[in-house]
Amino acid sequence: MKQIGILLLVLTFSLPLVKAQKTPSPFNEPPAWAKNVIWYQIFVERFNNGDKSNDPKPENMDVPFMKIQTPSGWSITPWTHDWYHQEDWAVKSGKSFNDAVQYRRYGGDLQGVLDKMDYLQDLGVTALFFNPINDAPSLHKYDARNYNHVDVNFGPDPVGDNKLIASEKPNDPATWKWTSADKMFLKVIEEAHKRGMKIIMDYSWNHTGTSFWAFDDIAKNQSKSEFKDWYNVTTFDNPATPESEFKYEGWLGNQYLPEIKKVDLTTERKTGHAYEGNINEGAKQHIFSVSKRWLAPDGDATKGIDGFRLDVADHIGLGFWRDYRKFVRTVQPEAYLIGEIWWEQWPNQFMDPVPFTSGDVFDAVMFYHSYRPARYFFAKTSNEITAMQFKDSLQFQWNRLLPANRYAMMNTSSTHDTPRLLSDFYNPNKYKFQANPNENKDYKTGKPDAESYKRLQLYLVHLFTSIGAPQIWNGEEMGMWGADDPNCRKPLMWKEYKFEPETRNNIQAGKKAYDKVAFNQIQFNFYKKLISIRKSNPVLATGDITFLAAEGKKLAYKRSDAKDEIIVIFNLEASSQGFALPPGSNWIDLLTHKKVTGNSIVMKSLSAVVLKKAD
Numbered sequence: 001m002k003q004i005g006i007l008l009l010v011l012t013f014s015l016p017l018v019k020a021q022k023t024p025s026p027f028n029e030p031p032a033w034a035k036n037v038i039w040y041q042i043f044v045e046r047f048n049n050g051d052k053s054n055d056p057k058p059e060n061m062d063v064p065f066m067k068i069q070t071p072s073g074w075s076i077t078p079w080t081h082d083w084y085h086q087e088d089w090a091v092k093s094g095k096s097f098n099d100a101v102q103y104r105r106y107g108g109d110l111q112g113v114l115d116k117m118d119y120l121q122d123l124g125v126t127a128l129f130f131n132p133i134n135d136a137p138s139l140h141k142y143d144a145r146n147y148n149h150v151d152v153n154f155g156p157d158p159v160g161d162n163k164l165i166a167s168e169k170p171n172d173p174a175t176w177k178w179t180s181a182d183k184m185f186l187k188v189i190e191e192a193h194k195r196g197m198k199i200i201m202d203y204s205w206n207h208t209g210t211s212f213w214a215f216d217d218i219a220k221n222q223s224k225s226e227f228k229d230w231y232n233v234t235t236f237d238n239p240a241t242p243e244s245e246f247k248y249e250g251w252l253g254n255q256y257l258p259e260i261k262k263v264d265l266t267t268e269r270k271t272g273h274a275y276e277g278n279i280n281e282g283a284k285q286h287i288f289s290v291s292k293r294w295l296a297p298d299g300d301a302t303k304g305i306d307g308f309r310l311d312v313a314d315h316i317g318l319g320f321w322r323d324y325r326k327f328v329r330t331v332q333p334e335a336y337l338i339g340e341i342w343w344e345q346w347p348n349q350f351m352d353p354v355p356f357t358s359g360d361v362f363d364a365v366m367f368y369h370s371y372r373p374a375r376y377f378f379a380k381t382s383n384e385i386t387a388m389q390f391k392d393s394l395q396f397q398w399n400r401l402l403p404a405n406r407y408a409m410m411n412t413s414s415t416h417d418t419p420r421l422l423s424d425f426y427n428p429n430k431y432k433f434q435a436n437p438n439e440n441k442d443y444k445t446g447k448p449d450a451e452s453y454k455r456l457q458l459y460l461v462h463l464f465t466s467i468g469a470p471q472i473w474n475g476e477e478m479g480m481w482g483a484d485d486p487n488c489r490k491p492l493m494w495k496e497y498k499f500e501p502e503t504r505n506n507i508q509a510g511k512k513a514y515d516k517v518a519f520n521q522i523q524f525n526f527y528k529k530l531i532s533i534r535k536s537n538p539v540l541a542t543g544d545i546t547f548l549a550a551e552g553k554k555l556a557y558k559r560s561d562a563k564d565e566i567i568v569i570f571n572l573e574a575s576s577q578g579f580a581l582p583p584g585s586n587w588i589d590l591l592t593h594k595k596v597t598g599n600s601i602v603m604k605s606l607s608a609v610v611l612k613k614a615d
Contacts, residue, residue, distance in 0.1 A: 423445070
């Protein structure tokens with residue numbers, strides 16, 4: 001057993017403490033609240049079905065322009081259905097599992113969210129991040145039909161809401177009405193704020209769906225449409241010919257998602273890199289109006305949301321984002337803006353967040369940058385790294401950011417776009433690469449083993465004691481597992497439901513087996529404990545960090561400020577290890593509430609402690 005002297009082996013790297021900020025927050029800094037929250041991400045369609053009367057119907061899902069039609073015999077999928085078992089309508093359609101699953105609807109809605117607000121409060125989360133809820137035909141809602149309205153199937157009256165929407169002039173905010181779905185979301189905002197929770201909405205200002213009202217007008221009126229310059233139309237239809245010459249640019253070549261036109265480019269536009277440019281002025285003003293609608297409903301910012309998550313943000317020029325920040329902060333000075341900044345070069349190189357987090361664009365980016373090295377340290381993968389490499393990776397990422405932005409980062413671990421954490425820890429492949437059974441027949445889709453649960457818990461201890469705001473993808477606290485999209489989007493396994501056993505090893509012929517699917521109370525309790533520790537010890541949100549040890553698979557760091565000091569230690573070695581502690585102090589492990597006395601501690605393999613000085 002090798003002894004490590006924490007006081008002697010000091011790898012010092014202190015991040016300056018974020019200073020208390022006055023209200024309103026400085027324009028070039030994140031809002032003061034951003035560093036203190038615990039994020040919870042909600043994907044409404046799969047969160048909870050609170051009202052079966054508003055479940056989607058084929059007419060809500062069909063996309064006529066793309067000739068996308070719901071399969072014959074389609075019906076809502078029961079919430080407790082075996083995820084990998086295809087419905088009769090899916091089998092008859094002849095579509096593959098991955099294609100057919102896009103037509104599935106489980107009926108999640110905003111009433112379902114309202115019904116679970118007490119659950120979220122009990123868990124302890126303090127900020128809600130909603131995946132798109134704008135009116136759209138898909139399950140994911142990134143293909144907007146209307147930016148300014150909540151999806152009709154998320155509210156109590158889809159038919160009535162469609163009539164209200166049809167009575168408006170969509171490009172004239174003075175004609176906009178509040179649909180029943182809109183009003184229900186305002187109720188969600190009210191209930192969240194009552195519970196001390198912040199709330200942000202997810203939008204893609206880069207593209208819409210082909211059912212979007214402005215694109216629909218172009219499709220019908222072609223070059224005579226007043227919105228013809230909103231999109232990059234390369235060729236309008238020639239009415240003198242029988243075929244259609246109508247062509248336009250879709251996001252990454254996807255015709256289903258026509259791109260808003262980019263203008264005033266002064267630098268090269270290259271995927272995965274920031275560039276200088278803006279968007280069509282008409283579309284821009286519409287986006288501003290929609291943003292104001294949710295930030296300050298009927299002009300009242302106290303009843304509005306607290307910010308936006310911006311999808312594929314690198315695909316829009318920085319000029320637009322600078323203007324957007326100025327506009328949003330004028331409406332709501334404490335608004336939080338976070339951009340999706342991810343891949344510079346798939347599947348190895350992440351984007352540089354600096355152009356987006358320097359005070360004039362976003363307050364944060366979805367910080368996958370800190371999760372990937374953490375996975376390679378805590379999980380058992382083919383890309384294993386040492387404690388020193390992990391420390392160096394974190395320091396590299398933090399050093400690129402301004403102090404205030406480091407603390408305001410949303411430390412994103414898993415989302416609607418990644419494998420669930422348990423599956424990510426259960427499979428050894430490179431991060432996100434072939435992380436599904438279709439591309440990798442050896443990818444394990446079933447319930448993870450005990451070691452994966454243990455290693456994930458160690459990572460979670462790090463997540464809730466590190467720099468930046470922790471984020472939870474809905475269902476992780478329930479112990480859910482699942483491969484990359486679409487398998488990370490299963491309906492949440494609420495404890496009141498009895499689920500069908502889930503097929504696993506589903507791609508490998510002759511190896512079919514089943515797993516029991518049920519709410520994992522142990523996992524929930526662990527998340528709840530970590531959230532409580534974080535909230536009860538502000539030093540974990542705002543304090544300096546100093547690395548004390550990083551050798552082999554042993555890591556220790558200190559969070560400290562003028563009042564408090566907490567030491568976090570991990571032993572990922574295969575055997576027990578001893579660690580020296582500062583002399584003259586007694587400690588209590590916040591994870592177990594056990595007292596630790598003396599000048600050292602012996603830790604078992606795959607264990608962690610969060611030590612605070614005992615009173």
